Each structure stands twice: as structure tokens, then as C-alpha cells.
Amino acid sequence: MIFKFRSISKVLILRSGENLYVRCGNAVVRRFSFVLNGKPVEVEVPPAYTLLETLRNVLHLTGTKDGCSDGDCGACTVLLDGRAVHSCLTLMAQVEGRSVTTVEGLLRDSSPDEVQSAYAESGAVQCGYCTPGLIMATKALLMSNPRPSVEEIKEALRGNLCRCTGYAKILEAVLRVRR
Amino acid sequence: MLLYDIDVITPSSLDEALEILSSRKGRVKVVAGGTDLIIQMKDGIIPRMDLLNIYGLDELRYIKLDDNDVIRIGALTSFSEIAGSEIIRRYAKILAEAASTVGSIQIMNKASIGGNIVNASPAADSLPPLYALDAIVKVASSRGFREVPIESFYRGYKKLDLAEDELVCEVRLRAMSDDEDGVFLKHGLRLGDAIAVVNAAIWVKRDNRSGLFSDARVALGAVAPTVVRARRCEQLIINRRLDDDSMWSAARAVLESISPIDDVRGSAEYRREMSVNLVYMGLWELTHRSG
Numbered sequence: 001m002i003f004k005f006r007s008i009s010k011v012l013i014l015r016s017g018e019n020l021y022v023r024c025g026n027a028v029v030r031r032f033s034f035v036l037n038g039k040p041v042e043v044e045v046p047p048a049y050t051l052l053e054t055l056r057n058v059l060h061l062t063g064t065k066d067g068c069s070d071g072d073c074g075a076c077t078v079l080l081d082g083r084a085v086h087s088c089l090t091l092m093a094q095v096e097g098r099s100v101t102t103v104e105g106l107l108r109d110s111s112p113d114e115v116q117s118a119y120a121e122s123g124a125v126q127c128g129y130c131t132p133g134l135i136m137a138t139k140a141l142l143m144s145n146p147r148p149s150v151e152e153i154k155e156a157l158r159g160n161l162c163r164c165t166g167y168a169k170i171l172e173a174v175l176r177v178r179r
Numbered sequence: 180m181l182l183y184d185i186d187v188i189t190p191s192s193l194d195e196a197l198e199i200l201s202s203r204k205g206r207v208k209v210v211a212g213g214t215d216l217i218i219q220m221k222d223g224i225i226p227r228m229d230l231l232n233i234y235g236l237d238e239l240r241y242i243k244l245d246d247n248d249v250i251r252i253g254a255l256t257s258f259s260e261i262a263g264s265e266i267i268r269r270y271a272k273i274l275a276e277a278a279s280t281v282g283s284i285q286i287m288n289k290a291s292i293g294g295n296i297v298n299a300s301p302a303a304d305s306l307p308p309l310y311a312l313d314a315i316v317k318v319a320s321s322r323g324f325r326e327v328p329i330e331s332f333y334r335g336y337k338k339l340d341l342a343e344d345e346l347v348c349e350v351r352l353r354a355m356s357d358d359e360d361g362v363f364l365k366h367g368l369r370l371g372d373a374i375a376v377v378n379a380a381i382w383v384k385r386d387n388r389s390g391l392f393s394d395a396r397v398a399l400g401a402v403a404p405t406v407v408r409a410r411r412c413e414q415l416i417i418n419r420r421l422d423d424d425s426m427w428s429a430a431r432a433v434l435e436s437i438s439p440i441d442d443v444r445g446s447a448e449y450r451r452e453m454s455v456n457l458v459y460m461g462l463w464e465l466t467h468r469s470g
Contacts, residue, residue, distance in 0.1 A: 028184070028185075028186045030187075046182070046183040046184070046185070047185075047186060047187035047189075047230075047232075048182035048183065048185040048186070048187050048230065049182070049183065050182075050217070069221070070218050071214055071218060071282075071283075071285070071286060072372065074283060074285060077285055080288075080289075083259070083288040084284055084285050084288060085285050085288050085289050086214070086285045086286070086289070089213055089214050089217050089218070089289065090213070090289070091182075091187060091210070091213060091217065091230070091232065092187075093187035093189050093230075093232045093234075094210075094213065094232060094234040094235070096189065096235070097235070137284065137285070140284070155284075156284055158283055158284070158370065158372060159282065159283020159284055159285045159286065159372050160283075
């Protein structure tokens with residue numbers, strides 16, 4: 001199935017008013033293929049559409065959050081070819097042919113994976129908005145360094161802002177899942 | 180502002196990218212990692228135009244140390260790769276230190292050294308080390324290659340010695356030898372992911388017999404329209420016995436080379452003060468390391 005930009009034009013109009021509708025009219029739409037959470041997908045979107053917009057508005061995978069849209073908060077963190085990146089600063093043209101993992105992709109047979117469970121068990125969530133980004137940054141860390149020190153954890157998560165928890169429980173969650 | 184009306188052209192090789200740049204001179208903007216460009220374009224800071232997406236050109240991702248002690252870094256090499264590279268950590272450690280402070284892990288994974296060079300922010304963290312290490316920028320176009328010393332690559336605020344059909348493809352450094360040392364210093368408003376209020380890199384060559392610095396380069400960022408070399412400061416540390424007083428004098432001499440402005444991250448006065456303090460801290464560090 002190909003996911004089309006057209007199918008969400010109503011959402012876009014609702015979100016940003018009439019100006020945007022004019023832009024949609026001018027939009028160049030291209031087809032991009034990539035691997036999403038282990039499965040090949042194709043989308044038809046403007047090439048400068050961001051990965052974040054595509055995930056949320058076209059593929060309706062709303063686990064990835066739109067915090068600042070500016071690469072400051074880390075809420076939109078996904079894995080691109082296994083490395084943590086901001087999906088808000090990644091153009092679809094940069095995703096072509098690559099592999100993307102979102103927080104939804106961590107589920108195994110509908111069950112949360114160990115990082116997701118650790119965050120839940122440690123109570124490392126409050127409003128929850130930063131949580132998917134933090135979980136993906138944690139996942140990237142543990143993939144490259146299965147036994148990080150406290151300092152290494154803080155380094156790896158420094159780009160993910162949480163305004164609720166004070167980070168103590170987040171650190172606890174990562175320590176819980178550390179091998 | 181959203182980017183739905185912008186087309187993105189994705190070449191499959193450097194040659195193809197150069198052809199497109201040559202045929203669409205000035206009507207296409209190169210995007211590498213895009214971590215700053217996408218924000219600038221969304222915010223209307225730079226003109227909206229079609230993008231030439233070179234992010235997939237893996238031929239520009241490499242770090243090599245050749246037989247002549249020259250380090251070559253491909254323009255698309257990410258700051259994660261630079262910060263983690265054994266070659267850079269051993270032979271250009273001030274660049275490795277700068278690379279690891281560029282931004283969050285997410286930024287470091289995507290942002291490239293070529294992007295940092297061409298984006299030409301006066302606060303770019305990779306630039307003071309490149310100035311201090313006397314880097315050479317290699318520029319490609321369909322007409323051929325050209326090499327430019329980093330200092331003459333910048334002609335003013337965001338003004339580059341780079342034609343519309345040219346692309347930065349590599350940056351080259353001389354590997355530091357055992358008698359050379361250096362530090363990178365950054366003062367940002369938070370540790371995690373902040374643009375520098377002032378940043379600096381100091382490179383020195385030690386004379387093992389006298390224990391003095393026989394050569395030195397001091398470069399500061401975010402305190403002038405481009406990164407600047409503090410040449411008066413350098414003169415005051417070369418072949419001088421450095422005690423606390425003379426280090427403060429040398430550090431204060433950076434004021435002759437900088438022209439900071441007030442902005443959201445700090446006042447000009449604050450930047451002047453921090454420039455002196457950072458350079459003093461760097462000199463203290465270098466003189467207290469075993470030579």
C-alpha cells in the first residue's frame with residue numbers, strides 16, 4: 001500500500017489555515033521507499049516533507065512526538081539506520097532507501113520491549129510527551145554500549161528535554177535495563 | 180513556515196551533484212545533514228529555494244591518515260564519527276573535543292563537518308580547532324578542485340570563498356605530533372546542547388629543551404563576524420616564560436583581535452570577559468600538563 005500525501009490534505013488545512021492549502025497546491029509530490037520498523041513502506045509526499053510529518057500525518061504513527069520542530073527538545077527522536085536523529089530535521093529525501101525505527105517498532109508481539117518496560121516500571125514518565133524520544137535515545141545508546149556508566153547515560157540523553165521528572169527516574173529506568 | 184513547495188534533488192554521485200550545481204547555479208541550495216539549514220529555511224532566515232540533497236553521498240564520508248601525516252576528512256563525515264575516530268582523537272584531539280560538544284547526540288549523528296564549515300556560523304564549534312590546526316578546505320566543482328586555507332575561506336560574516344557551482348568536499352589537517360598540544364574551550368549556556376557564547380581553540384608546539392612554546396595558534400569563535408586568530412595573544416605566549424601574570428596578559432591581548440556583539444546569548448561585554456577567561460583557562464591547562 002502506498003501512503004499518499006493527498007489523503008491528509010484536510011488535516012493540513014485544519015492545522016495551518018488557508019495559506020497552507022495554496023502551498024499544498026504547489027507541492028511537488030514524490031514517492032519514497034524506506035524500511036519502517038522492519039517493513040518496507042512507500043509514501044508519496046513532498047520531498048522536503050520531514051520524516052516527523054510523514055510519520056504522524058501520513059502514516060498515523062503518532063508515538064513520535066512533535067515538541068519544538070527545531071532539533072532542540074529530542075521528543076521526535078527516531079533511529080535512522082540505527083542511530084538517533086531528530087525526525088523533525090530529517091527530510092524525506094534523506095530517508096529514501098534507509099531504515100527507520102520509531103517507538104512503535106520496539107513492540108514485540110504487541111508487548112513493550114525491555115526499555116519501554118523499564119521506563120514504565122521506574123515511573124520515568126509524567127506527562128509522557130518526552131518519553132518516546134527518550135526511549136529511542138536510550139535504545140540507540142544501549143545498542144552501541146550495552147553497559148553504559150551513569151555519565152555515559154547522561155551524555156547520551158543530553159539532547160532530550162523533560163520538564164516534569166527531573167530526570168532521576170529516567171536515569172533509574174536506564175540503569176534498570178543496563179546489562 | 181513549512182517546506183511543501185520546495186523540491187529536493189538527490190544526486191547519486193559527487194560528479195552528478197557538481198553537474199547539477201553547475202547547471203542550476205545559484206538556484207539550488209546544498210543540504211548535507213540539514214540540522215541547521217532546515218531550521219533556517221523554515222524560519223525564513225535563508226531564501227527558500229530547491230535543495231540539492233547530498234546526504235546520501237557516502238563517498239564524502241571518511242577519515243584517513245596518509246603517509247605524510249595528513250588527515251583527510253570527507254565533508255559529509257558526521258560529528259559523531261569525528262568525535263569517535265581514533266585518528267582524530269590521537270592526532271587532532273582539539274577537533275575531537277569540539278566535535279563532541281557541537282550539540283546533542285541526535286545533532287552529532289547527522290550534522291557534518293562540511294555543513295558546519297559552509298553554514299559559516301561565527302559560533303560554529305568545529306571552526307576554532309580548524310583555524311588552530313591551520314586546516315585546508317578542498318573545494319570541488321565541475322571545473323576541477325581547489326584548495327583554500329581555512330582562514331582565507333571566510334571573507335566576512337557568512338561570506339565564503341565559494342562559487343555558486345562549488346561544493347566543499349574535504350578538509351585536510353596536519354596530524355599533531357608528540358611535541359604539540361592543544362585545548363578546545365566552549366562556554367555555552369547549558370552543557371547538553373547549546374550554541375557557544377564564546378568558544379576557543381589553542382594549539383601549541385613545545386620546545387622540549389626550554390619547555391617554552393616555540394609556536395602557538397589561538398582562535399576564538401562567536402566574538403567577531405568570523406572566527407578570528409588572536410595574533411597578539413599568540414606573540415605573547417611564543418618563546419616566553421609563562422607565569423600567572425604573563426598568562427593573564429596574553430589572555431587579555433585577545434581583546435585586540437575580537438569585536439563581539441550583544442545578542443540573545445550574551446552581551447558584548449560578557450563575551451569580552453569570557454574570551455579572556457577562556458584563553459587564560461586554556462593556557463593554564465596547557466602549562467600545567469606535563470610537557
